[in-house]
Amino acid sequence: MAIRPENLTNKTNRETNFCFSKNRGARESDYSEDSSDSESHQQAAPPKPLRRNPGSFDDLTQGDIVDYYTTVSPSGEYPGSATLQRKGSPGVWVPPGIDHNLVKQYLAALPEDKRPVNTLGVQWRIKQLQTQLPRYDHNINYCHEMSPEEQEELFMFVESRKEKAQGQGEVKSFKKKSKKKCDKCGGLVDCAVIADKIPGRVWHPGCFSCTTCEEVLVDLIYFQYDGRLYCGRHHAELLRPRCHACDELIFGQEFITADKHEYHKEHFCCWECDTGLGGAKYVSHKGQPYCQGCYEKLFCTRCVTCREPIGAGAPLFKHGALRWHGNPQCYACSFCKTSLVNRTFMPTERYVYCSKNCYRCHESLRKTKGK
Ligand SMILES: [Zn+2]
Ligand SMILES: [Zn+2]
Ligand SMILES: [Zn+2]
Ligand SMILES: [Zn+2]
Ligand SMILES: [Zn+2]
Ligand SMILES: [Zn+2]
Numbered sequence: 001m002a003i004r005p006e007n008l009t010n011k012t013n014r015e016t017n018f019c020f021s022k023n024r025g026a027r028e029s030d031y032s033e034d035s036s037d038s039e040s041h042q043q044a045a046p047p048k049p050l051r052r053n054p055g056s057f058d059d060l061t062q063g064d065i066v067d068y069y070t071t072v073s074p075s076g077e078y079p080g081s082a083t084l085q086r087k088g089s090p091g092v093w094v095p096p097g098i099d100h101n102l103v104k105q106y107l108a109a110l111p112e113d114k115r116p117v118n119t120l121g122v123q124w125r126i127k128q129l130q131t132q133l134p135r136y137d138h139n140i141n142y143c144h145e146m147s148p149e150e151q152e153e154l155f156m157f158v159e160s161r162k163e164k165a166q167g168q169g170e171v172k173s174f175k176k177k178s179k180k181k182c183d184k185c186g187g188l189v190d191c192a193v194i195a196d197k198i199p200g201r202v203w204h205p206g207c208f209s210c211t212t213c214e215e216v217l218v219d220l221i222y223f224q225y226d227g228r229l230y231c232g233r234h235h236a237e238l239l240r241p242r243c244h245a246c247d248e249l250i251f252g253q254e255f256i257t258a259d260k261h262e263y264h265k266e267h268f269c270c271w272e273c274d275t276g277l278g279g280a281k282y283v284s285h286k287g288q289p290y291c292q293g294c295y296e297k298l299f300c301t302r303c304v305t306c307r308e309p310i311g312a313g314a315p316l317f318k319h320g321a322l323r324w325h326g327n328p329q330c331y332a333c334s335f336c337k338t339s340l341v342n343r344t345f346m347p348t349e350r351y352v353y354c355s356k357n358c359y360r361c362h363e364s365l366r367k368t369k370g371k
Contacts, residue, residue: 050267050274052247054134060126071142072133072232073221074162092117093125095171095220105191106171109205114216128218132210132231136248143248144264153251157240161223165235169193169208169220182207197224210234243267244287259284270294283312304351305330319347335362 060068069078093116094103107115115121136142138158140151172194174180180189184207192202209216212234223235230238240249244261245268256268256278268277271285272294283295290298292312300309301323303316308325310316315326317340324331328339334351335358346353353359 050269051245051271054131054247057127057130060129065126065129068129068133068135071135071139072137073168074166092122093219096168098171099173102171102173102191105173106205109191110216111206114206116219125218128215132213132215132218132233133221134233134247137232137236144246146251150251154249157236157249157251161235165197165223165225166232167195167197167222167224169195169203169217169222171205171220172202174202184209193220195222195224195229197222198227198229203229212237245269258282258289259287261287272298303330304334305332317341319345319352322347322350322352333358335359335365 058064066078070076095106098106107117110121112118113120114124116125134142140146140154143154146154170193171191173191174189176188176190180192180202181187182189182192182204183201184203187204189202189204191205193205193208194202195208206216208220208222209229210231211228212230215231217229217231221232223230223232225235225238236242236249240251241255241262242249243255243264245263248264250262250264252264254265256263256265258268265278266276268289269275270277270282270291271288272290275291277289277291281292282289283292284290285295285299295312296309300312302309303325304322305324310323310325317324317326317331328341329337331341332339333345333354335353338354340352340354343354346356346359348359351362353362
């Protein structure tokens, strides 16, 4: 059982230096000076974490949902149907203004776990409101501190989206002989959704979904870009980069790009200790940046011989799951400490030996020591 040692190898973890990029800038903007006072800044600011996990959600009360609507809907009003909302039941929702006879048909056309009137559907809706329509994409009160220029960019972005892109689908009934076909699947429709910002087209309720994430659009709130449907999150990302740490859109001119993710300059920090990494060496682990120290503490492999961590990118010897520092003192027989560089060796699960003899000696020594 003798195997040639591998050559000195570099670790595969990428070590990259940060770089600045110029912001792409909004492609659509239409700014009217007159309406600049209309935004409310009265609300008490909730805590804004340095890092937001788009996969975690708050439970929303009915009050939260109404607040959601005043933040994200074009009209600023909550359009839920009064007749079908059960009191104190925050999730229940049917399309506003829908013909009473169409409600059943509309709900039946949705996948069961996305009908906003049963438990699963209510949970789906609360999660999707927060995923598809992040409040910080719509209102400065939910954002980190911004410079006056960034605030103005956000304001223009929001107004322009409301005017040109955003809407709420309407549910209509179509006669069979109309031969109307769903824009997504091409199937004939009877109960279908129409969108006034994409005129002339219809969708099955279950096909009224985002082009990017393919998720059904929550509460029929859509955004259009080049005649295609998007959820709020993915429409915004066509126009602006999103910070991989705080999940907010980036409105400043300068930001950091690292490992295919963008960051606010001040949010490009070690995921563990929050130390700023701009201009510093960092190590990327599962798409998240870490400072050298935290990376070593959390993820670094240790040398079989000296038990010290092997720095990211440092030279090393490896065999299977075993790792050694890239020097002849560490890369050595676990018993007699003879260097194994350019020698055949005998590996076990946790150790390596220069000979069968060293293996036997080490085994019996470990047995007597009880290790
Ligand atoms: Zn369809
Ligand atoms: Zn989407
Ligand atoms: Zn950020
Ligand atoms: Zn750190
Ligand atoms: Zn070592
Ligand atoms: Zn030996």
